[in-house]
Amino acid sequence: MPRPQRLSDATILLLLIAIVAVFSIVTPAGTFLSLSNAESILLTASQLLILSCGITFLLIAGGLDLSIGSITIFSAVVVAKVMGALAGTAAQAADFHYPNLGVAITVAIVCGLLVGAGWGAVNGLLAVKLRIPPFIATLATGGIVLGLASVWTNGQNVQNVPLPFQSSFGLGKLFEVIPWSIVIAAVVTAVFWVVLSKTRFGLHTYAMGANLEAARRAGVNVRRHMVLLYVGTGALCGIVAVLDVARFSTASITSHSGDALSAIAAVVIGGTSLFGGRGRISGTVVGALIPAVLQSGFVIMDVQPFWQNVAVGVVLLVAVYVDQVKIRAQERT
Amino acid sequence: MKDSADLAVRVRGVRKRYGHVEALRGVDLDIAPGEIHALLGDNGAGKSTLVKVLAGAVTPDEGTVEINGVPHRFTGPRDAQAAGIETVYQDLALAPTLPPDANLFLGREPARPGLLGRLGFVDRKAMRAEAATHLRQLNSKIQDLGAEVGSMSGGQKQAVAVARAAMWGSALIMMDEPTAALGVAQTESVLELIRRIRDEKGLPVLLISHNLPDVFRVADRCTVLRLGRRVLTARMSDVTSTDLIRAMTGADTLSPTGERAAEPR
Ligand SMILES: Nc1ncnc2c1ncn2[C@@H]1O[C@H](COP(=O)(O)OP(=O)(O)O)[C@@H](O)[C@H]1O
Ligand SMILES: [Mg+2]
Numbered sequence: 001m002p003r004p005q006r007l008s009d010a011t012i013l014l015l016l017i018a019i020v021a022v023f024s025i026v027t028p029a030g031t032f033l034s035l036s037n038a039e040s041i042l043l044t045a046s047q048l049l050i051l052s053c054g055i056t057f058l059l060i061a062g063g064l065d066l067s068i069g070s071i072t073i074f075s076a077v078v079v080a081k082v083m084g085a086l087a088g089t090a091a092q093a094a095d096f097h098y099p100n101l102g103v104a105i106t107v108a109i110v111c112g113l114l115v116g117a118g119w120g121a122v123n124g125l126l127a128v129k130l131r132i133p134p135f136i137a138t139l140a141t142g143g144i145v146l147g148l149a150s151v152w153t154n155g156q157n158v159q160n161v162p163l164p165f166q167s168s169f170g171l172g173k174l175f176e177v178i179p180w181s182i183v184i185a186a187v188v189t190a191v192f193w194v195v196l197s198k199t200r201f202g203l204h205t206y207a208m209g210a211n212l213e214a215a216r217r218a219g220v221n222v223r224r225h226m227v228l229l230y231v232g233t234g235a236l237c238g239i240v241a242v243l244d245v246a247r248f249s250t251a252s253i254t255s256h257s258g259d260a261l262s263a264i265a266a267v268v269i270g271g272t273s274l275f276g277g278r279g280r281i282s283g284t285v286v287g288a289l290i291p292a293v294l295q296s297g298f299v300i301m302d303v304q305p306f307w308q309n310v311a312v313g314v315v316l317l318v319a320v321y322v323d324q325v326k327i328r329a330q331e332r333t
Numbered sequence: 334m335k336d337s338a339d340l341a342v343r344v345r346g347v348r349k350r351y352g353h354v355e356a357l358r359g360v361d362l363d364i365a366p367g368e369i370h371a372l373l374g375d376n377g378a379g380k381s382t383l384v385k386v387l388a389g390a391v392t393p394d395e396g397t398v399e400i401n402g403v404p405h406r407f408t409g410p411r412d413a414q415a416a417g418i419e420t421v422y423q424d425l426a427l428a429p430t431l432p433p434d435a436n437l438f439l440g441r442e443p444a445r446p447g448l449l450g451r452l453g454f455v456d457r458k459a460m461r462a463e464a465a466t467h468l469r470q471l472n473s474k475i476q477d478l479g480a481e482v483g484s485m486s487g488g489q490k491q492a493v494a495v496a497r498a499a500m501w502g503s504a505l506i507m508m509d510e511p512t513a514a515l516g517v518a519q520t521e522s523v524l525e526l527i528r529r530i531r532d533e534k535g536l537p538v539l540l541i542s543h544n545l546p547d548v549f550r551v552a553d554r555c556t557v558l559r560l561g562r563r564v565l566t567a568r569m570s571d572v573t574s575t576d577l578i579r580a581m582t583g584a585d586t587l588s589p590t591g592e593r594a595a596e597p598r
Binding site: 195198199200201202203204206207209210211213214215217218219220273276277278329 | 410411424426427428429430431435439440441442444452453454455457483484
C-alpha cells in the first residue's frame, strides 16, 4: 500500500494551485496575480500560519487547543499595557516622546511570550495532570482567559501603544521588501517543520498520537512532552500577539475569537489527522493559505468575501471525510 | 540441575500477591541459553504475572531473578531492558501511523553525528538501513519499509513487534500469546521468526501460548504453571499433549520432575 499521506498533500496543493489559477484568469491582469497582492495574502495568512504550526503538533500528538484565540488576545493586552506603561509618562506620550522605548518594547515582547507560554502551561497541566479532556480543558481556559482580558480592559481596546512600534516594526519590512510579520511566520514555520520532520522530538510527537501507551512504554516522557506542546503553542500565541499589536497599534478584545477554529480547519485541510499520529507542516502551510487566497480573490472579483467561509467549510468537510476513510481502511486490516 | 551460571534465566521462589489473590506462590523457572521455552498453564495460573516480573513491570514480594548468573532486582521496565530483556505484549505496542523503521527504533532513535545529533536530529538514513538489514536477517516478509505499520496485515504487525524485541534484546525475548489472533499462514511465519531469533541471534525466547500444536512445533522445552507454582518442566521430546494438559488441569499429581504438584485449596 502506498503512503496515503503523500497523496493527500498533493491533492490539497493541487486544490490551492487550481484556486490561484482560476482567480488569475477571471480577475483583470495585474490585480490578483501581482506581487503586491501576494504580499497582502501572505500578510493575512501569516498569523493564522503561526498558530496553525502549534495546532499541527498538538493534533498529531493527540492534543487539542481551543483557547489559542483567547491566549493571543490576553497576551496582546499584556504587550500593549506593558509597552505603554514603560515607554514614558502620559505627558511624554502625548508629545510622542518615549524616553524608554527600547526597554519598553523588549520587556513587553518578553512578557507577551511568557504570558502566552504560561497559559499554555495551564492548559498542559489541566490536560496532563488532571486528565481533563483537552477539548473541555481548553474550551474552559479559553473562556476564562478571554473573560479575564475583558475584565482587565473593561472590554475596551488598549490604546496607548507607542507609535514607533507600529511605524518601524508593524509596518516595517525586512530589506524594505518583506513585512516582518511574513518573515517571522516563515521562520516559525521553518523551525517547526524541521523539528517535526527531522528530530527525535518530532518522531515522538507522531508516536504519542499514534499510540500513547506504546510511546510511554518505549521510554518517551509523554507527560512532559505533551505539556511542552501546550507551552509551545501558548508561546506562539504570544508571538502573534506581538505582531498584532505592532500591526494595529492596539490590543483588540474581539479580533482573534475565531482563531482556534480557523487554525484547526487549516491544519485538518492540510492533511493532519484529527485522530492523531499523522500530519505535516507543509500541508498546514497550504491549509493556512487557502482562506487568505479565497478572501483576496473574492474581494478583487467584487464577490462578497463571506463566501470564503462557505468554501473553507466545504473543503474542511471533504478533508475530514478523506481522513476518516483512511482510518477505516486501516482498521479493516 | 545445571549450575546457575549456565542458565540464561533462573527464577527462584518468586511470590506476588494482589490483595487476597496470590498470583505467584513461590514460582521457579529455568531457561537455558538459546532455547525456545514455552510457558503453559490454565487461565489465572500466573503466566502473565511471571512475564511481568521478568519484564520489570511487576515487582515481586519475594524471590530472586538471575540473568546469565547475575542477580537482578527490577524496579521498572527500563531496568529489565537494561538487562537485555525485551517483551512483545499482546497489544504489540506499535505506532500504527509510523513506518517499520520508526517503530523498531521508537524511543532509541540514533542521533545524527556531531552538533545536529546533540540538538536532537535523528539519523533517518541509518534507521532505515539498519531496520532493513535486521528485517532481512530475520527473513521477515515486510517489503515496503515506507508503509505505515497500521496498513499491514496482522502477521506483519506481529513481525515488526517481534523484530523490535529481537533487535534490542541481548538476554531474553518474551512473547505473550504472539499467534493468538493470527491465521494459519501468518502463525506459520511468526513461528519461523521465533526460530530465527534463536538460530540467527542465539537468544532464548520465553513463549506463552495456549496452542499446544504450535508449542510442540517450535519449543525446545516447556514449563507448566498451576495456581502460581511450577508443576512441570520438561523437554518437548519427553512429553505428550496429554501430559501437559494433565499438568495444567491438575489431573496429574506427580510431575516428571518428581515434584509433588500443588493441590488446589
Ligand atoms: N493487577 C492485578 N490485580 C489483581 N489481581 C491480578 C492482577 N494481575 C493478575 N491478577 C490475578 O492473578 C492471577 C494470575 O493472573 P495471570 O498472571 O494473568 O494469569 P495467566 O496469565 O496465567 O492467565 C489471576 O487470578 C488474576 O486474576
Ligand atoms: Mg495471561
